[in-house]
Amino acid sequence: MRHKVAGKKFNRSASHRKAMFRNMAKSMIEHESIRTTEIRAKELRRVVEKLVTLALKNDVPARRQAYKVLGSHTLVKRLFDDIGPRFAGVPGGYTRVVKMGQPRNGDAAPMAIIEFTREAAAAVEEAPKAAEEKKTEE
Template structure:
């Protein structure tokens, strides 16, 4: 029984899972939207959303912590200077998962699109009304 064992293993060992989610986080921050399985998308939120929250602090220590996950100075700069300011004043909900109707062709895994909620200004305008 899996009592008190949270999280999905996804058929990978811990180092492979860490590398998988680091690479998926990079792809999501670069492209703004990626297509993956529903399980991976749900777990990816736990990597990307804390990165954006970290980027809102905008200090040296936060940049170093973000670099540990992303491994790319240019991407860290983009995260802190372009992506995080879009979400200033928003406490969370930086990503959106939309389930796709068609499963993956090979193994019939349920697929989803995970994307950044880019229009943060529209969210603030709607909440003010």
């Protein structure tokens, strides 16, 4: 029985599974959207949302914890400077999993796209609107 055992094993060893999710998290932060199987996307969501929560703290220990997962200073900088501020004041739900209609060729695995809920362009557009509202109030 698997009582209180969280996460899927994916028929891999623990180290292989950890490496797989680290690589997928790196790609997710670099490209902001990746295509993978539904089950992997749902499990990746747990990893990426924890990283975004660390980015909202924006202190040195949080950056070090994010570096342990990402292993790249440029990705940590992108996470904390670009992605984290988009979700300021948002209590959760930083990613969405969109199921694709077409299964994968070869094994017919159900595919999905995992992406951030707020896109970079939307965050850039909201900033000038907030500045305009502030000017009108004065």
